[in-house]
Amino acid sequence: MPSVTHEALVELFKNRPTLAAEMLQDALGQRVPTFTEARVESSDLAEIVPSDRRADVIVVLLVGEQQRPAMAIVVEVQLGVDPDKPYVWPVYVTQTRARHRCPTWLLAVTVDEEIARWSARSIDMGHPGLTLAPLVLGPAGVPVVTDAEQARAAPEVVVLSAMAHGQGEAGEAIGVAFLAAAAGLDEERRAVYGDLVLSSLSAAARRTLEAMMKSGYEFQSEFARSYVAKGVEKGRLEAKAQAVLAVLDARGLEVPAEVRERVLASTDVAELDRWIRRAASVGDARELLATTGS
Incomplete structure (x- = not known):
């Protein structure tokens, strides 16, 4: 099953159809033909490749x-x-070339340098003179985006930059550049891209960025405000959940794993408040989850 990181990278290229051409030309130095539109086409190659x-x-x-x-x-x-x-990539290339009747390139994208080196190995097709050399976009080829205007113009590129360089010295600056771009995104992309950027940054960069958002930094956007609000709400829920468990513990009641997990997973403030009250009177921790009573 594809990982979250895999699916996130796929979405970046789907959401910005020009991204593949931009990376080939700007990051890898490949000459891409002048075009008027970049369109994402069906990737179903079931005619030759298994479904x-x-x-x-x-x-x-x-x-x-x-x-x-x-x-x-x-x-x-x-x-x-x-x-x-090495066996299916050539099929993807030849089938796509046959379907669209045009030159076809293979671009492998990875956030790991070792995998980038593996992906770049030439594939000998066994036929004299026929070799496929994949073009690879690894961390070293991804641009470091710290400019706010560049981030606004290409938000997918700044997200890719965070995924490739967020653990380095530029992580904080990349995060700030993303905040500048976040306000111009629709709600769904803002949430997904924001989580990707923040999860890609080093702990130090993430703490700095969160502090900037909480202090009303000039680049604060709707994403920043919603992120802070979500963080405050999460902290409130966690505190109440811990209060429930603390009351049960103070009364010497054993808390089964399923009860503990249910309490910690709750996202309902009213429910947690009800459990805090019930924790003071139940004779068994399992009674806490009963739907009747106050």
Whole structure:
């Protein structure tokens, strides 16, 4: 099953169809044809590849009024060594080339340098002169985005930057640049991208960024305000959950694992308040979760 990181990277390339071409040209120095539109196409290659196999993202660069395909890019997010990929990647490329009748490139994307080196190995097809050399975007190739205007213009790039460089010295500056861009995103992307950026930063950078958001820093955005509010609410819930368990513990009652997990997982303030009151009178911790009583 694909990991959260895998799916997040896939979404970046789907949400910004030009991203694959931008990374090929700006980060990897490959010459990409001039195009008028970049379109994400179906990645289902079931005609040749088994139905449980499909490319992560297929982007087609289109030109002219007729929207003629100028080039296709097969984007594959790679987070680990997979011995099947040297066999299926060439199929993705040839099938996409046959479907869209245009030059087709393979772009492997990873956030791990070791996997980047593995992904870049040439694939010998066994036919004389036929070798596939994957183009690889690893952490070293991802730009470090610390400029607010650049982040606003390409929010997916600053998220990618955080995932690649968030643990380094530039992590804090990348986070601040993202905050500048967050206000211009729709609610869903703001939430998803915000979680990705914050989870990618080093602990020190994340603490600094959170402090800046709480203090009303000039780059504070709707995302920042909602993030702080969510953090305050989470702290409130955790405090009440701990209060429930503390009362039970003080009374010498044994708390089964299922009860403890249920209390700690609650996101209902009224429910937790009710449990605090019940914890003072129940004879068994299991009675706490009864739906009757106050």
